[in-house]
Amino acid sequence: MAIAKAERLMNLALCLLGTRRPLSKRELRESIEAYVEAFGSGTGGDDSFNRMFERDKDDLRELGLVIETVESLDGEVGYLARRDSNRLPPITLDAEEAAALGLAAKVWQQARLAGAASGALQKLRAAGLPEDVDPYEAHGALEPRIPVHEAAFEPLMLACRDRRPVVFDYRKANAAHPEPRHVEPWALECWRGHWYLAGFDRDRGAERVFRLSRITGKVRSRGGRFTAPVPDVVTVRETVAGWAGETADRSARIRLRAGAGYPLRARATAVRELGDGWDELEIPYGHGLDAWLVEFGPDVVVLEPAELRADVVDRLRAVAKG
Numbered sequence: 001m002a003i004a005k006a007e008r009l010m011n012l013a014l015c016l017l018g019t020r021r022p023l024s025k026r027e028l029r030e031s032i033e034a035y036v037e038a039f040g041s042g043t044g045g046d047d048s049f050n051r052m053f054e055r056d057k058d059d060l061r062e063l064g065l066v067i068e069t070v071e072s073l074d075g076e077v078g079y080l081a082r083r084d085s086n087r088l089p090p091i092t093l094d095a096e097e098a099a100a101l102g103l104a105a106k107v108w109q110q111a112r113l114a115g116a117a118s119g120a121l122q123k124l125r126a127a128g129l130p131e132d133v134d135p136y137e138a139h140g141a142l143e144p145r146i147p148v149h150e151a152a153f154e155p156l157m158l159a160c161r162d163r164r165p166v167v168f169d170y171r172k173a174n175a176a177h178p179e180p181r182h183v184e185p186w187a188l189e190c191w192r193g194h195w196y197l198a199g200f201d202r203d204r205g206a207e208r209v210f211r212l213s214r215i216t217g218k219v220r221s222r223g224g225r226f227t228a229p230v231p232d233v234v235t236v237r238e239t240v241a242g243w244a245g246e247t248a249d250r251s252a253r254i255r256l257r258a259g260a261g262y263p264l265r266a267r268a269t270a271v272r273e274l275g276d277g278w279d280e281l282e283i284p285y286g287h288g289l290d291a292w293l294v295e296f297g298p299d300v301v302v303l304e305p306a307e308l309r310a311d312v313v314d315r316l317r318a319v320a321k322g
Contacts, residue, residue: 178217
């Protein structure tokens with residue numbers, strides 16, 4: 001069904017771009033094979049055709065095609081898409097801009113977007129990318145990489161782009177079994193080497209953030225439109241950072257085994273040696289810290305606050321129950 005609709009939209013777009021005069025609904029109905037197959041070339045099924053045509057026209061406009069509505073002297077309405085209104089300006093890039101694009105594409109070479117990034121650079125080269133600029137040339141000793149190992153990344157990326165609701169099974173850190181989640185996906189964010197999805201959880205009626213490594217099974221798309229407004233990119237990024245533990249409004253004290261937990265030591269605001277192979281650290285405490293501390297297992301003991309210690313203990317018990 002999706003392929004048939006895409007083919008019908010493409011034929012309608014080509015028909016509107018190729019005409020030199022406005023075409024009426026009747027002419028478009030008789031010219032596009034998908035309409036003829038569905039409704040015939042007569043006048044039968046006018047209401048159904050009109051509804052499909054209006055949806056197709058709206059979809060093309062949403063994709064960026066500029067469609068003009070023109071009324072003739074006899075009152076007949078026609079449609080066309082002028083080429084000059086649907087032509088992008090020429091692409092011009094200097095050496096610095098080309099290098100930035102090449103660096104961005106190089107980031108994705110080990111991820112699922114490697115093919116798309118390479119194809120985009122080839123199109124830019126054909127459109128006039130300076131010949132003396134190598135987009136893949138090394139620009140320093142450090143080579144950027146964004147690891148993407150989760151199978152859920154690609155379907156969620158497409159769902160965010162297309163604004164499609166999704167359903168997936170999600171296992172919280174303190175839960176023994178996964179639960180289904182109905183989500184309107186907003187954006188994907190990478191934080192500390194882990195990917196997170198920010199979106200609107202329909203079951204809970206609020207925004208939530210999900211770690212992709214805790215999504216089990218397949219991500220399934222659902223029909224229909226979003227029911228909640230999508231915040232701007234900055235707000236989404238702040239939400240991801242807050243739910244992942246980036247935002248801290250207080251401090252926590254922990255005991256950390258000597259020679260372990262270097263990421264925790266890097267965030268510590270104070271470190272004191274306790275002896276017997278243990279150190280005491282003061283670290284920023286925000287949402288998500290309990291889930292992060294659990295990852296260090298027996299090398300970490302929470303001293304205070306009491307609610308953080310209780311959350312860590314609950315998560316460890318859930319993991320032990322399997």
